[in-house]
Amino acid sequence: MRFFPWCAAFLLAALAGCDMDPTGKPNFTPVEEGDEQVAMLWPGLPMYAEPNRAVDGASLWSGSRQSLLGDRRAETKGDILTVVIEIDESAEISNDTSRQRSGSESLSVPGLLGLPQRINSQLPDGASLDDAVSIASSGSSAGKGSVKREEKLELRVAATVVGVLPNGVLEIEGTQQVRVNFELRELLVAGFVRPTDISRQNEITYDKIAAARISYGGRGQITAVQQPRYGQRALDYVLPF
Structure with missing residues (x-):
């Protein structure tokens, strides 16, 4: 019984390493570990001089982004924009x-200094050296392959501008996690x-994102059951057949 506390501690450590609590529920990824929060905390540089609040405070034509007609599109580090993912594609290749190939070669020696005739008399009935060499070969190969894919995905996710390149291109990253019971659905998007x-x-739509990286998946009890065990993965990696 003295080993029971050690076993319990080992089990808790294993669950912690698998991003799950003792009940088997997957844990969320801490927001503080992402680049999005770092970008949001960056104060940045002012895009224009502060207007005179005494004069422009009530003006509808103020250059501020908070005005009625201000441009609220993402443009600086820390801004947020919405990424629209609507994938409906299909491909079929056959x-x-x-x-x-076939070939044949034959060589006959009906008379070679009388040797075939002398040897034929010593061979069993029906045997002859008239056709001394005969070679035949044939070969064939066939191959057939087909690829059929169909994908449909409709999602919307908020992404954060994590950097601005020297040419003005924006680098964005977005994460979204939704947990239902013991399964965690995770959506990741990144690009320029x-x-x-x-x-x-x-x-912005996904087809206008350069170097787009879109990941949609999940983790939890159902996903863990669908995956092969560690022993099976090790055998599949080691065994040559």
Whole structure:
């Protein structure tokens, strides 16, 4: 019984390493560890001089982003924009190849200084050296392959501008996690966008993101059951067949 506390401590440590609490519920990724919060905490540089509040405070044509007609599109580090992901694609490729080859070679020596005739008399009935050499070969190969893919995904996620490149291109990153019971759904998006591609609604579609990295998946009890065990993965990696 003295080993029971050690076993319990080991089990708790294993669950902590798997991002799960003792009940098996997956834990959220801490927000403080992401680049989004770091970008939001960055004060940045002012884009224009502060207006005279005494004069422009009530003006509808103020250059401030908080004004009625101000441009609220993301443009600096720490700003937030919406990424619209609407993927509805399908692809089908089919290849069929076939190849066939045949060849034959024959060599006969009906008379070679009388040797075949002398040897034929000593061979069993029906045996002869008239056709001394005969070679035949044939070969064939066939191959067929097909690829069929169909993907459909409709999502919206808020992303943060984590950096501005020297040419004005914005680097964005966005994460979204939703936990339902013991399963955690996770959406990640990252890439580079041009400020001119951002709509007036402060939205951008996924096809305008350069070097886009979009990941949609989950982790939890159901995902863990669908994955092979560690022993099976080790055997699949080691065994050659």
